[in-house]
Amino acid sequence: MGDVMTSEAAGGTEACAGTLALTVGYRGADFCGYAEQPGQRTVQGELRRALEVALRRPVEMECAGRTDAGVHAIGQCVSVPLVEGDLVREGRRLRSSLVALTPDDLSIGPLYRAMAGFSARFDAQARSYRYRMSCGPARPVLAWDHAWWLRTVADLDVGAMDKAAQALVGEHDFRSFCKATSAHLLEADGRSTSRCLESVRVSREREAGEDLVVVDVRGNAFLHNMVRIIVGSLVEVGRGHRDAAWLAAALEARDRRAAGPTAPAEGLTFVGVDYVEGALLPWA
Numbered sequence: 001m002g003d004v005m006t007s008e009a010a011g012g013t014e015a016c017a018g019t020l021a022l023t024v025g026y027r028g029a030d031f032c033g034y035a036e037q038p039g040q041r042t043v044q045g046e047l048r049r050a051l052e053v054a055l056r057r058p059v060e061m062e063c064a065g066r067t068d069a070g071v072h073a074i075g076q077c078v079s080v081p082l083v084e085g086d087l088v089r090e091g092r093r094l095r096s097s098l099v100a101l102t103p104d105d106l107s108i109g110p111l112y113r114a115m116a117g118f119s120a121r122f123d124a125q126a127r128s129y130r131y132r133m134s135c136g137p138a139r140p141v142l143a144w145d146h147a148w149w150l151r152t153v154a155d156l157d158v159g160a161m162d163k164a165a166q167a168l169v170g171e172h173d174f175r176s177f178c179k180a181t182s183a184h185l186l187e188a189d190g191r192s193t194s195r196c197l198e199s200v201r202v203s204r205e206r207e208a209g210e211d212l213v214v215v216d217v218r219g220n221a222f223l224h225n226m227v228r229i230i231v232g233s234l235v236e237v238g239r240g241h242r243d244a245a246w247l248a249a250a251l252e253a254r255d256r257r258a259a260g261p262t263a264p265a266e267g268l269t270f271v272g273v274d275y276v277e278g279a280l281l282p283w284a
Contacts, residue, residue: 017087019118020080021280022047022098023109024063028072028265029145030105035066043067043106047078050101054094055086062121064273065222070265072146075109075128075272079120082113091283112280123279126198127222128271131215131231131263132207142208148231148267156213156238158202164237164244165200165215167251168230172197174223175254177233182224183256193254196220202234213238216271225262233260 024047032040036048044061051059064077091111098108132147134140135155140147150156168174175183175193183193197219205214215231233250236242242260250258 015083016081016116017084018082018116019114020082020086020283021112021114021118021120022078022080023111024076024078025074025107025109026072026076027105027145028067028070031069033067033069033071034063034073034076043073043076046102046106050098051080053101054097057083062119064120064124065127065270067268067270068225068265071268071270072266073270074107076270077120077124077273077275079114079118081116094283111283113283114280118279120273123275124221124273125276126218126220126274128216128218128273129222129227130269130271131217131227131267132205132269133213133215133231133235133267134210135213140210140212143210143212145266146269147212148264150235153235153239156235157240158204158213158238160240160244161213161215161234161238162202164247165202165230165234167244167248168200169197171195172251173254174226174251176250176256176259177226177229178223178256179225179229179262180256186223193223195222195226200230202238228263228265228268229256229259229261231263231267235263236260 026043031043034043036042036044048059059080061078061080067073095108095111102108132143133150134143134147135150135153137151140149171194173194178193186193197217199218201216203214205212215234217227233247237244237247
């Protein structure tokens with residue numbers, strides 16, 4: 001991880017002198033997801049434009065977890081290879097430049113330095129997500145654009161949902177909780193649909209004066225739509241349509257048709273990512 005390498009993004013043959021790690025947040029409503037797509041507004045596209053103006057060169061980058069259209073983030077990590085000329089920059093000034101160059105729905109948090117070869121994606125130890133829901137006929141106000149409004153559901157049985165969720169903790173084949181087309185692509189490529197969840201918790205929270213049901217999920221990595229399918233399935237339990245045994249059976253089936261619906265994107269937020277202690281040092 002610490003070996004010096006050349007970087008095409010850093011100018012073709014110039015040695016990579018380290019890595020910039022940015023903490024990024026965004027409101028997903030007006031983005032077509034994180035990853036760049038031709039003719040679409042994306043988080044990566046906006047970041048690339050800002051970074052290339054600030055660093056005055058082409059850049060490459062990796063993120064801790066690509067999010068779908070409409071999904072939010074408050075603790076996304078993006079890594080960018082650096083060249084020698086970048087190291088003389090002050091972190092404070094670079095961050096100020098990036099803030100000025102990015103739109104209002106994209107937030108630039110603290111900047112860090114890491115060793116050459118550090119990858120926001122491949123060096124991640126764990127990722128955390130939170131899904132928010134608002135129940136009942138009263139339209140959510142401040143949570144409107146980042147919570148799933150279950151307007152016809154007076155309440156959810158949070159205890160039953162949390163109990164059912166514990167069947168998902170540990171290392172399992174989560175094929176039932178992966179978008180079917182993505183699972184087929186992984187299978188064709190010889191890659192696994194097994195993941196390890198450290199925790200899944202369902203609780204009631206009060207945020208900005210509004211009562212919400214939240215699902216917090218933490219794991220080593222996630223499949224396409226995995227958290228949203230988990231939430232959609234847990235809502236079936238919370239509404240009394242299914243029991244805890246059904247969720248365990250859906251997991252065991254390894255078939256997308258066995259699990260519940262995919263919850264809407266707007267309720268999901270990428271909360272944060274963990275790395276080995278000492279891997280990231282503040283860029284003063």
